[in-house]
Amino acid sequence: MKSGKLEVKNLVFNYGEKTILNDISFELSNGDFIAVVGKSGAGKSTLLRCLNLLNKPKSGEINILDENIVNFNRSKLKLLRRDIAFIFQDYNVLDNLYTVENVLTPYLVKKSIFGLILGYSKEEYREGVSFLKQVGLEDEAFKKSKYLSGGQKQRVAIAKALAQNPKILLADEPVSSLDEKNTTLIMDTFKKLNQENGITVLINLHDVNLAKKYSTKILGLKDGKVLFYKDSEKVTKDEFEELYN
Numbered sequence: 001m002k003s004g005k006l007e008v009k010n011l012v013f014n015y016g017e018k019t020i021l022n023d024i025s026f027e028l029s030n031g032d033f034i035a036v037v038g039k040s041g042a043g044k045s046t047l048l049r050c051l052n053l054l055n056k057p058k059s060g061e062i063n064i065l066d067e068n069i070v071n072f073n074r075s076k077l078k079l080l081r082r083d084i085a086f087i088f089q090d091y092n093v094l095d096n097l098y099t100v101e102n103v104l105t106p107y108l109v110k111k112s113i114f115g116l117i118l119g120y121s122k123e124e125y126r127e128g129v130s131f132l133k134q135v136g137l138e139d140e141a142f143k144k145s146k147y148l149s150g151g152q153k154q155r156v157a158i159a160k161a162l163a164q165n166p167k168i169l170l171a172d173e174p175v176s177s178l179d180e181k182n183t184t185l186i187m188d189t190f191k192k193l194n195q196e197n198g199i200t201v202l203i204n205l206h207d208v209n210l211a212k213k214y215s216t217k218i219l220g221l222k223d224g225k226v227l228f229y230k231d232s233e234k235v236t237k238d239e240f241e242e243l244y245n
């Protein structure tokens, strides 16, 4: 995959009989920064999980670099997922690893059997610590992750996504358990990745003000449908009100 272009066409997703995402269409190009906002239960997490096929859509298309990924087989999906970093709501950080090792896990897929036996090199550890530095956690690098707080684990998950060097970064409420200072640090880190490295960012946010401040476009999701999708500065107060009412 050479670019972070993504196109979703008439996406439908059901849990059993219940339609959760109903005819979702939107397009984003390389280097966009999209915030998905909407009430609890609107379908934000479900949508993100569809984008790397953790949820299999009932119908519709997800085109990445002009290829519909919906029917990708296991091996194609594995390759695709190297280019898409996904930061989950529940962090996905392994308690018994040193924090820096959690960050470096994306390196494992690139190692040979011998490489795996040898473990990480000094240089790789240095890189891991530099990713932790970007999220303000360099002092915790050689602490077991089980001793970290929820917000710190959330930041470890973000450092791990940085280590993956993705084309597209998907994050589900990445700042939900962070204080103001760390929220700013993380959102600034996303913005920098987006602007300097051209990574396409798509994140779910509860906080509309954060969405307005950082994103280039906002997708308003209501009851599993797109209520609006437009440049962040063009979303009106009425539209936000309708979204949350």
Ligand SMILES: Nc1ncnc2c1ncn2[C@@H]1O[C@H](COP(=O)(O)OP(=O)(O)OP(=O)(O)O)[C@@H](O)[C@H]1O
Binding pocket: 015, 020, 038, 039, 040, 041, 042, 043, 044, 045, 046, 047
């Ligand atoms: N595993 C599941 N099985 C059945 N229904 C589910 C499942 N997960 C989510 N749902 C339902 O799908 C709908 C959308 O949920 P989703 O988690 O995508 O919402 P959300 O917008 O991310 O909400 P929040 O802001 O609370 O995280 C909800 O009605 C929810 O009850």
Ligand SMILES: [Mg+2]
Binding pocket: 044, 045, 046, 089, 172, 204
């Ligand atoms: Mg959610």
